[in-house]
Amino acid sequence: MAAAARAALPRPHLSLFSSSHRSPHLSLTPSSAPRLRSGAATSPALQQHHQVTTRLGDVIEAQQFDRDALNEIFEVAREMEAVERGSHGAPSRVLEGYLMATLFYEPSTRTRLSFEAAMRRLGGEVLTTENAREFSSAAKGETLEDTIRTVEGYSDIIVLRHFESGAARKAADTANIPVINAGDGPGQHPTQALLDVYTIKREIGTLDGIKLGLVGDLANGRTVRSLAYLIAKYQNIKIYFVSPDVVKMKDDIKNYLNSKGVEWEESSDLLEVASKCDVIYQTRIQKERFGERIDLYEAARGKYIMDKKVLDVLPKHAVIMHPLPRLDEITVEVDSDPRAAYFRQAKNGLYIRMALLKLLLVGH
Amino acid sequence: MAAAARAALPRPHLSLFSSSHRSPHLSLTPSSAPRLRSGAATSPALQQHHQVTTRLGDVIEAQQFDRDALNEIFEVAREMEAVERGSHGAPSRVLEGYLMATLFYEPSTRTRLSFEAAMRRLGGEVLTTENAREFSSAAKGETLEDTIRTVEGYSDIIVLRHFESGAARKAADTANIPVINAGDGPGQHPTQALLDVYTIKREIGTLDGIKLGLVGDLANGRTVRSLAYLIAKYQNIKIYFVSPDVVKMKDDIKNYLNSKGVEWEESSDLLEVASKCDVIYQTRIQKERFGERIDLYEAARGKYIMDKKVLDVLPKHAVIMHPLPRLDEITVEVDSDPRAAYFRQAKNGLYIRMALLKLLLVGH
């Protein structure tokens, strides 16, 4: 949400932007920034001051959340389970009269659906643009900024999916309404990271002290990288990286974990790792990453499969997660095991997105 | 709706599935199966027992409905006319808080629109996926079952359109929420068959004893085949098949009608058939079925046209139906004749779908 842009809104324009957009209790700020109080949002001077350091009211990247913010989001997400259960008898009207625009420059039906379901479960309404690429078409050459300035006139919050890293930040810098990053290219997918951490907390009961095995494509998987960033905010975490050599976790994440004092270890023995983990997070090996080296893909792909043998050694209290979609890296026989958490994880995406929409639009 | 899948849902997962999903009064079961009472739905043991024999709460194929079920659906459909008329002054809230996902693996705007209108006319909400093929993309290789398990977490009922015969049944076996088949490839399109039979009843006043002329492409038309299956449940039906030789009704339907004691006859004289029928059901000759034999298509196509000459011999009380879209197999001059029922038939699709959504989600 752009402060400068708002200060520049000229005369007869009636501000879209009421103080109800801002929650004084909302702590979704980077930890280094002071919390803004509701009144502050109407002061251009103060906004100018914070323009660079805060993104209050936008969800752009996993790292922006401190533990307090995460706790608040997870608390609200938990409340959302009851809200959803009450949908038929006493549907929520919390976001009645609010309009969410899903501005998707690349298709992601799964993510879009869960955002739209979240908005509806809270009584809000949705404007859908599945092929926004055409909207501000390359042919016509409209900038993302111009598109945002148009769409913000028609809605109360924008959920942006874009093919370019950094697009969400750019949109948020332009918009006078909140922006949620629903994935920007190889960049971030913060709501996925949030739902992953929420799922661990919901399944295991705690985050501090957990042992987490990350399995599969650790080099290219946006998901596991964001998860590593976010989990590093907790205490006494131990991470095991289990992946074929060609798709090993990259040094930037390892260095980041080191700097945060998070213990990590690489292993090629899935069974041994599984036997001591609280959470095994499996990912898909993405064929498209291997180009013409189909042989490498085939070798990598079959190497670490989650099957009955893994279940046999996995602790009773542990869970198996996966961002979905899956191919055969988790066999179907695993699905009926109570420790298979991946469909519950997908469902948690609904609760997390409900929580974010509520927090961004009306506060806690 | 899968019984086994539900029994397997593990611990912290809160059931999506409340008894309100089940109506004790709903008789949409195959006639051979005992009705389940509401309470039964929460008993995994009982569910296991019924898993194979019942599809309570799913609409998969025309044959699943017995006469009692059809009567109930038609009765509710009739009530829906009043509900729709009241939309502006006193809109229905019957499905308030319910969310329908239209999961369309191939486009069918007409069918999708009428389902979405039906949901809205009852106060419900809609999640739209027009290109679900991309959703669980062949490239990514997700199974239909996995997609269903994700989408059921975001919605209360799934309307599935798929390119593969049997897909609807597979989805219903997986889902813990009701599934409606909105056409699965060359397979079934049960809501079309229901609206066709409802239209006959609504226009003629009765189904027993009617004389029905099926005209056009009887070999490939999913519509006329399903209609034949469904009409066979009534008494003293007489069916005339009028079609070019290359697209004659196939033996499986003829044998089925024989086994049910339904009289049928083939004829090449449309005028003679029209003069003694209560209902003429015209269909489009589909060019794509003829491959490179354009000559056969052209010959077939022009052979049986519904025009002023047919109107002249058609009984005053009779009606002309067509599943739409039409080309020139019914001439435009017919449209203004009161016996032209095809646009009323399309409208009945709304009422039938409203009735099904109400029956599946909250019961009668």
Place this chain on the structure above:
Amino acid sequence: MAAAARAALPRPHLSLFSSSHRSPHLSLTPSSAPRLRSGAATSPALQQHHQVTTRLGDVIEAQQFDRDALNEIFEVAREMEAVERGSHGAPSRVLEGYLMATLFYEPSTRTRLSFEAAMRRLGGEVLTTENAREFSSAAKGETLEDTIRTVEGYSDIIVLRHFESGAARKAADTANIPVINAGDGPGQHPTQALLDVYTIKREIGTLDGIKLGLVGDLANGRTVRSLAYLIAKYQNIKIYFVSPDVVKMKDDIKNYLNSKGVEWEESSDLLEVASKCDVIYQTRIQKERFGERIDLYEAARGKYIMDKKVLDVLPKHAVIMHPLPRLDEITVEVDSDPRAAYFRQAKNGLYIRMALLKLLLVGH
């Protein structure tokens, strides 16, 4: 909305069409036609009488509105600003229970979004068809008329975007519910013209007596042509045409303005024109109009750019408008100037569409 078609609706069909569709106070008729009173709508005889001369209840072309009609629309549009501001605390229910179908035969996300937002801000619901071309596909060969007759059964108003000039009129002649033209090929885009004129009134305070500079592609721009038609309804208008030679305003518009006594002048000096105008309306030079003559395009494109130099001479009270999307014909430095009205103009599209939907569905 077709009168003849309605008269022909046969027996068991329950009219979709209640007197609430018709507002006795609504003056959206060509000025030559008498106003219809509410009761009239139920009389087939009277409808027949008016069939050709009135399009009461449809929005087809800019010229259909007289000054009284424009005043009424603008008055309601102004009220809509307050309705929108109240969305969060006290959302409007004015169109509760009404269903709008957006039938788009070519994509136009911007226009579609603003219509859908308008409907939602008034409490109404939306059925979306983004690729209606497939709906009544060329392959299947359904006529627009048949499509309209189906869709009108599922909705209360149709917003049509089509690639063929005249399609909106054809649809309105068929439909028994109101039709709004959201652009039909090279034909009309009346809601854009309305929002343009509304923006001038809203920004400048008056329409009579304004000096208006039309800049850019005046030959191909549907927008500037429609605006010229509409502005001619006001008094003492002076229009300056500023465009590269290859895309000059065509004679038909010049002759029309002459016949209406509107003063106009051609100029190649943007700065001089800007220095004496109340409104500068800039448009995009469309590359696709130049075919292979990229050289002509490049020359035309760079010729008249709205930048700091133009701002320096532009009167303080004046405004810069643009139908969007823009390329570089307005530089980004202009955006922060209070006289840059184009994003407010886009926003006015919401208010105008809210006003039209309200007027067509429930009246003032």
